[in-house]
Amino acid sequence: MSEKVRAKVKDLLDSGRIKGFLGLRQADGHLGPHLFTDGRELDALAVGDLKRPGDTRYPLNKQLLTLMRCDPDDSFGVLVRGCDERGLKTLITWNQVDPAKVVAVGIACPPELAAACECLKPYPDEFVDGGKVEGSTFASVATVDALDLHSRLTHWLHEFSKCVKCYGCRDICPMCFCKECSLEQEDLIHTGDLPPENPIFHLTRAVHMAGRCIDCGLCNEACPADIPLRTLYKKVAEIIAQEFDYRPGYVEPGEKPPLNILGEAPEH
């Protein structure tokens, strides 16, 4: 799968269009994030999937932000799946990324990964490799929706009570770029409580994901307690889509999220 990506990246690097390419590198028995700066080292370039589809997804956009903040004058390339491209668009909307300085090299996700992610669009607008797989609906959200109110609370209180407050969901989130985080505000979140105040901690983060979460699911994968965070944020995305007809990453970059502009009030 990586041959076409390799050729594309080599072209970008050799022509000087980009200074470096953020992708995955095969080394030490793992596929890990790496900044390629030389066309000659691209033999080690990989696009993911060490043992099963999607087992080496990394928040490359988050690393891209670090690079662009350090070196705002140069252009960089980045490997994107459907979710990463939504992230890139959203970061442009939030004025965190200069679109003129980024070249996305897209790959489409295989059917197993697309199904496991319940991804609405498991491919970027443009991709150099992989095949287009139809998106699916949020079955995990429907499962919780089908419960009565009492059972939903039981479900979430149980899940949130497993939290070890590692902040991994925030630290791996490519959309969490704030310099100051509400989850570290003493007035909202007490330090020293374990598990963190249930459900305040998780609802605070869920609200902050409204109009921002691009459903990459890295939070869920990083959670050592296996809290189904992705289901929670998928629901938040559904609420925003229903109320305001807005999905982050599916709208044109620059179109501001509904909770950040005055705009029309919801109907009910």
Added chain:
Amino acid sequence: MDYRTVLTTCAYCGCGCSLYLEVLDGRVIHTFPCKTGPVNEGKLCVKGWNIHEFIHSPKRLTRPLLRQNGTLVEVSWDEALDFTARRLREIKEAHGSDSLAFLSSAKITNEENYLIQKFARAAVGTNNVDHCARL
């Protein structure tokens, strides 16, 4: 700009989680769990997530310090080691081997940890050995 991600192992406890350190111009600035690490499978605890913070901490002990008249004074390695050896010997002779204890660290190598327990048991003669990451 020199940017690299370096695969390494968490030094906070004995679990051995794999992680990538983000290094920008020689400074370690962020941590990501290794998704294919056999121990942690892409997850980390709060300590692992923040392991990059101690590396450049100004609070780290980088040179031998000796407390003289209540204040810590920088001294040479020879002076520090001579003082330590003399005091360890004095305490052992006055109060016996079990009046001494040795606390080791997760942030040194297995071999260094081995040496510390060997020193405690063989040279000093006590089993009072512990480790900051004994879980």
Added chain:
Amino acid sequence: MTTKRVAVMKELLSFTGIEPDRLRLEWVSAAEGPKFAQAISEFTSRIKTLGPSRLKVAA
């Protein structure tokens, strides 16, 4: 803006199993004493009907 946020919050509360009626948004000016009293009375009576939250019991 607040209207939008409260609408989202009510949906989110419902999804996590908390009665959305426990959250209510009302605009009352400093000159509208009776309206304020009525809103609070309605709200407290609604809360009493719902009874103690299980979050309170769990805490």
